[in-house]
Amino acid sequence: DYWARDLPIQKGLYNYDEIRIDYYRDANAMFEAFKKGLYEVNPEGDPAQWNKGYDFPALNQGRVVKETFNTGTPKGMSGFVFNTRRPIFKDIAVRRALAKLFDFGWVNTNLYYDAFDRAAGYFNDSELSSIGIPASDREKELLAPYPDAVVAEVMDGTYRPASSDSSGADRTVLREALSELQGAGYELKDGALVNTASGKPLAFEILVTTKEDERLALAYQRTLARIGIQASIRNVDASQYQLRRQTFDFDMIRNSWGASLSPGNEQSFRWSQEAADQDGSFNYPGASQPAIDAMIEAMLAARTRDEFVAAVRALDRVLVSGFYVVPLFYLPDQWMARWTTVEHPEQTSINGAKLETWWRVPE
Structure with a gap:
């Protein structure tokens, strides 16, 4: 005899007389x-x-x-996260090159029966996504004070994550990434990619806590090794993983940020400059850009749907242009x-x- 059962907002809902939930370990x-x-x-x-x-x-x-x-609803971003607090990942050119080296085609075919679509932005497969859409006049207006915040191909809608021949060893992609890393100050020396100035190898740790993430990391590790990049994988228990993630004590982790059709205050906890230095926040890559804060502020201040969509797309463009993650995939x-x-x-x-x-x- 629930008082609202016949109201229009409840019609067709909550039809069960009893629901039992069983838990399995x-x-x-x-x-x-x-x-x-x-x-x-x-x-x-x-x-x-x-x-x-x-x-x-x-x-x-x-x-x-x-x-x-x-x-x-939007499919959020799932990716291997670069911790830009680490000196090795401070250079955006390095992050962009490393992001190219995840062979989505091989992983999707050999591990997942081609079930996944490639993630590209942070609001995939929705009207809030900037992927494949040139920036509107309103977006350009919002981004105008930050001319370097969005790369050209993201602004004009032509950006896509690097695609491969799905062989696990696409030589064209490997050459492109190697060329970009050489432009960023690295060189191949005795089979290892090292910093030209310091002689230190390009090496980092991927922190995982599940077998699935370990399997993905191993696939990524194999491709990185082909151009002399040393990626080690460390599998830790859940409590240690959580502690290290909360205190940003990692080089790279996998993370997923969910999305809805009405993003709001939670974006500040994920991406703001304040959150970058706040232990326990979801700003795992340490993104710290005035443009991000400004786009979040514009999103929260929007009073029409058009203004809101423009602000979210502008935020998406800034995040994509920061190359904070190696984009992975989502179930469509x-x-x-x-x-x-x-x-x-x-x-x-x-x-x-x-x-x-x-x-x-x-x-």
Whole structure:
């Protein structure tokens, strides 16, 4: 007898009389439980599992179905993060060259069944993204006081992360990156890339805490080694990883920043100059640019949707131009598997599948 159950804003929502949530300490045990019907809805994010793991009797008999849902919300940025507080990553030319050396094509084909799309900006696959779109007059106006904050190809919408032939050893990309690093003051010496002035090798540590991140780091490490860059991988437990991440005690980590259609104050905690020096903030790369602060301020001050979109796109352009991460990838759609004892509306929201709109099929 919920008082608002018949109001228009609640129509079709919260149809269950009872919801039970079971917790599993092991992902394999959890999936086996789903296959046996011990729980009925399984969101899936593992491409290998989605492509190979759903061959079991209940699915073959039609009692379990796999479904893909489109979403209209931004796909955020997932990437290997350069800690620009470290001297080795202070030079944007070095970061830009290193970002080219992640072979997305090889990783996507060999590890993920070509399931992912390449991340490019921080609001991918939405109206807030600047990727593929020339800057509007309003964006140019916002960015005018900061003429060096956005590189030309990001401003005109032609920027894309480097693509390869998916071989894991694209010589064209390797030559381009090596040439850029030589322009930044490095040279190949006895098979190692070293700083011409100091003689120190271009070497850094990738900090990971999961097997998946370690696998990605190993793929990146192999490509880096082809031009003499020494990337070591250190796998630490979750508590140590969290401490080092909170205190910015790392060279490189993997991180994902989620996104919505209404970004707001949280962008300051992620990207502002103040957050760069604040332990525990989400400004892991140490981005510290007046242009970023100004774009966040413009976003928060916007009073129309057009002003808001322009400010967010301008922020996106500044972040992309800073080459703070090696862009990785995102799932373009939402994957869900369910037993047919549960149903959902034919049309889903812009956010994709929402369990609060689903219901149990009457027996």
